[in-house]
Amino acid sequence: MGPLLRLVGLSLAFGLAPRAQAKEPRPTSAADLAWSSRHALTLPKNRVDWATFSASHWGITQRTELSLHPVLVFFSPRAELKCNLWREPGTTRDGTLGRGWALSSLFSLAYPTRFLSVVSHSGSLALLPENTHVPPALEWGSGVLLSRYLGQVVASVRADLVFAPHAESDVPLLDFPFLYQRYASFYAPLVPRLAALLSAEFNRTWGMDVESTFSYLPIDPDYGVRRAYALESAVTVRGTFARRHRVVLGARVSTAEYPVGVRTHYMPSLDYRFLMF
Amino acid sequence: MQFVQLKWAASALRAVSGVRRAVPTSPPPNYARGIGVLLLWSCAALDGACDPFGVRFNDVESAEYFEAATLRTAQVPKRLRIMTYNIKFAGGRVDFFFDCHGDEVLMKRDEVIEHLEGLATVITDYDPHLLFLQEVDTNSKRSAHVNQVQWLLDHTALNYAYYASQWRADFVPSDGIGAVDSGNAILSKFPLHHGQRWALPLRSDVGGLERYFYLRRNILTADVDVGFPLRVVVTHAEAYGQDGTKRSHIDRFKEQLDAAPGKVIGGADLNTLPPGSDQVAHFDDSVCTDEEFEADDYSAEQTWLSELYADYTADVALPDYQQNQSEYFSHTTDQSGFWNRKLDYLFTNLDIVEGSGLTHQDKAQGGIDTMPLSDHAPVSLEVELP
Numbered sequence: 001m002g003p004l005l006r007l008v009g010l011s012l013a014f015g016l017a018p019r020a021q022a023k024e025p026r027p028t029s030a031a032d033l034a035w036s037s038r039h040a041l042t043l044p045k046n047r048v049d050w051a052t053f054s055a056s057h058w059g060i061t062q063r064t065e066l067s068l069h070p071v072l073v074f075f076s077p078r079a080e081l082k083c084n085l086w087r088e089p090g091t092t093r094d095g096t097l098g099r100g101w102a103l104s105s106l107f108s109l110a111y112p113t114r115f116l117s118v119v120s121h122s123g124s125l126a127l128l129p130e131n132t133h134v135p136p137a138l139e140w141g142s143g144v145l146l147s148r149y150l151g152q153v154v155a156s157v158r159a160d161l162v163f164a165p166h167a168e169s170d171v172p173l174l175d176f177p178f179l180y181q182r183y184a185s186f187y188a189p190l191v192p193r194l195a196a197l198l199s200a201e202f203n204r205t206w207g208m209d210v211e212s213t214f215s216y217l218p219i220d221p222d223y224g225v226r227r228a229y230a231l232e233s234a235v236t237v238r239g240t241f242a243r244r245h246r247v248v249l250g251a252r253v254s255t256a257e258y259p260v261g262v263r264t265h266y267m268p269s270l271d272y273r274f275l276m277f
Numbered sequence: 278m279q280f281v282q283l284k285w286a287a288s289a290l291r292a293v294s295g296v297r298r299a300v301p302t303s304p305p306p307n308y309a310r311g312i313g314v315l316l317l318w319s320c321a322a323l324d325g326a327c328d329p330f331g332v333r334f335n336d337v338e339s340a341e342y343f344e345a346a347t348l349r350t351a352q353v354p355k356r357l358r359i360m361t362y363n364i365k366f367a368g369g370r371v372d373f374f375f376d377c378h379g380d381e382v383l384m385k386r387d388e389v390i391e392h393l394e395g396l397a398t399v400i401t402d403y404d405p406h407l408l409f410l411q412e413v414d415t416n417s418k419r420s421a422h423v424n425q426v427q428w429l430l431d432h433t434a435l436n437y438a439y440y441a442s443q444w445r446a447d448f449v450p451s452d453g454i455g456a457v458d459s460g461n462a463i464l465s466k467f468p469l470h471h472g473q474r475w476a477l478p479l480r481s482d483v484g485g486l487e488r489y490f491y492l493r494r495n496i497l498t499a500d501v502d503v504g505f506p507l508r509v510v511v512t513h514a515e516a517y518g519q520d521g522t523k524r525s526h527i528d529r530f531k532e533q534l535d536a537a538p539g540k541v542i543g544g545a546d547l548n549t550l551p552p553g554s555d556q557v558a559h560f561d562d563s564v565c566t567d568e569e570f571e572a573d574d575y576s577a578e579q580t581w582l583s584e585l586y587a588d589y590t591a592d593v594a595l596p597d598y599q600q601n602q603s604e605y606f607s608h609t610t611d612q613s614g615f616w617n618r619k620l621d622y623l624f625t626n627l628d629i630v631e632g633s634g635l636t637h638q639d640k641a642q643g644g645i646d647t648m649p650l651s652d653h654a655p656v657s658l659e660v661e662l663p
Contacts (some may be wrong), residue, residue: 122374122452129382129453130374172383175418175455176448177329224386224422259422260456263447265329 034275035246036065038197039156039211040102040147041091042084048276053269054248055080075118078110082145091149097201100149108141112164112186116171127176137166139185143193152202158195158213173223175258177265181230184217192216209250217257224259231255236269246273268272285368298516330447332489340439340472340497341415346431351466353503356630356659360405361544361623362493363513363608363653366414366459367392367425370612370649373453382453386421393425395650397432399637401644401655406434407501408464409544409623411653415440418455426462435464439472441497449490461497461511462634477512482520494526496533503662508537508591518549523548527581534589534624542589542625542660544591546653549578551619552586553599558656560618562611582622589624592634605636607654616654623658633659 036057043059088100120132143160236250372379420614514526606616637643
């Protein structure tokens with residue numbers, strides 16, 4: 001599996017991603033950017049940030065990071081590649097964040113058909129009717145992530161475009177909270193997203209992330225909604241223990257326009273992560 | 278999570294759809310079900326503290342008000358025509374999964390409109406001054422989010438309406454139902470005031486998780502402006518509870534009629550049979566095979582409507598019904614058969630026009646074949662105004 005994943009990752013990194021504008025910097029220390037992040041810097045080569053309830057991250061090269069969910073990949077396959085195109089030399093310093101700018105490109109590939117098929121059945125937890133026929137569809141995503149490092153604080157902006165071409169279908173709209181905006185590309189020609197993120201490192205143990213993502217959902221009006229949108233925000237607090245263990249607690253709120261109208265929903269989040277060198 | 282517990286959750290959530298269905302034939306992967314049930318159990322555990330899908334109501338609250346896009350002048354007549362109609366959310370005779378005659382869950386907008394046009398034909402043909410509706414959708418995924426109350430106001434001679442939801446959720450995570458908003462309505466040619474939704478007891482024979490997503494039935498009341506105080510009362514009683522919930526709904530319906538300050542008209546789908554019915558169980562349209570109980574067994578309910586018949590005048594007098602029962606049957610789930618039981622009623626303390634009570638079953642009785650339009654036939658009555 002390891003060589004195969006390397007092949008896939010390298011193919012995506014070098015076949016699809018624009019080449020880096022500068023040479024890869026030498027790693028500064030083993031703790032240099034220990035954990036994966038939502039900002040533009042990537043994990044060092046060969047480091048794995050393994051998560052329990054969210055995507056795990058793997059540093060394929062010094063500038064390329066692959067994300068995959070270890071469990072969900074089997075019924076909601078999705079992979080994302082983050083390629084650090086450029087960063088100023090001072091963005092990391094002796095294992096801590098410094099000052100400067102960094103820019104990364106993002107690529108994602110997903111197979112929404114699998115999840116939409118899994119939730120199409122009779123009885124409890126069926127989000128779509130049993131007689132739903134979901135055509136094969138590949139979701140392609142591309143974006144950029146720009147981060148400004150200010151010592152203990154990082155401010156980032158991310159812009160994405162996703163689309164999932166497929167044969168004409170009669171699949172009912174998946175309008176379940178939080179999944180709605182994540183699978184909207186199946187029902188719309190193109191879904192643009194814009195996100196703002198603020199990360200703060202209080203000390204080597206505690207940190208916090210605040211993120212807000214706006215998605216424009218030009219869903220086919222036949223589904224009963226025009227020019228829909230979703231605004232999802234999340235606040236998480238991170239506690240790192242014994243350098244390699246991290247607990248993340250947080251909450252998400254999503255306000256979106258559904259066919260029934262604008263609704264707001266909340267969801268707690270919990271994750272346990274650990275580093276593998 | 279043990280499969281037996283998930284099977285319980287599956288059967289519990291089936292009831293949310295209003296009737297019953299067969300055992301699911303293709304259960305989802307166990308880990309997916311486990312995660313999902315864990316999330317839903319979290320909601321049940323916080324039953325008193327959270328309402329993530331917007332299902333709850335207050336004990337008493339104002340009903341939702343609608344007006345026709347174009348109001349038509351209506352003169353108060355000497356005789357008032359009233360109709361009660363369970364319209365099955367304009368589902369016509371689509372073979373929905375919950376009747377076990379098919380596997381349909383959602384309708385397209387064109388389908389819904391076509392069914393509404395059929396319903397409007399029946400309504401316009403009788404031209405009631407007051408129309409009581411049960412199972413009318415205002416914003417449900419299953420009926421393409423068509424506001425059926427507004428649509429009927431705009432396509433009949435009725436002008437004003439109150440609506441009280443009995444099943445509302447941003448999302449029902451069962452059978453692909455999705456968002457739902459369905460309930461009772463009063464439509465009137467004359468102005469309506471003080472519409473109120475009175476919550477009815479929830480079933481106590483189901484667990485917290487099922488109760489959270491289950492129907493929250495109600496009584497809808499309003500006052501009609503016809504020159505004197507006239508109260509109208511509408512309800513749709515529980516169909517499946519084995520804990521006495523149906524009886525309590527019927528009793529509360531009567532209490533609302535009794536509490537009216539003057540004249541009152543009540544319309545309801547009471548989900549039970551009149552006293553003295555010949556057949557009380559084993560109806561030939563019951564095809565679901567996995568029921569934990571037989572919802573179509575009314576043996577223990579023979580006297581439940583006795584007080585209503587004693588204190589109020591019904592669309593059909595009890596002796597008349599008992600002599601010719603089939604003429605008054607108003608429900609069947611099987612469109613290839615015929616109406617096989619009476620579940621729909623009108624009660625009033627006004628003087629009725631003798632012989633005006635009618636169950637609009639087919640062309641011979643009512644003038645229009647209503648079998649394709651709903652699993653219920655409309656019931657109508659004329660009353661004399663003082």
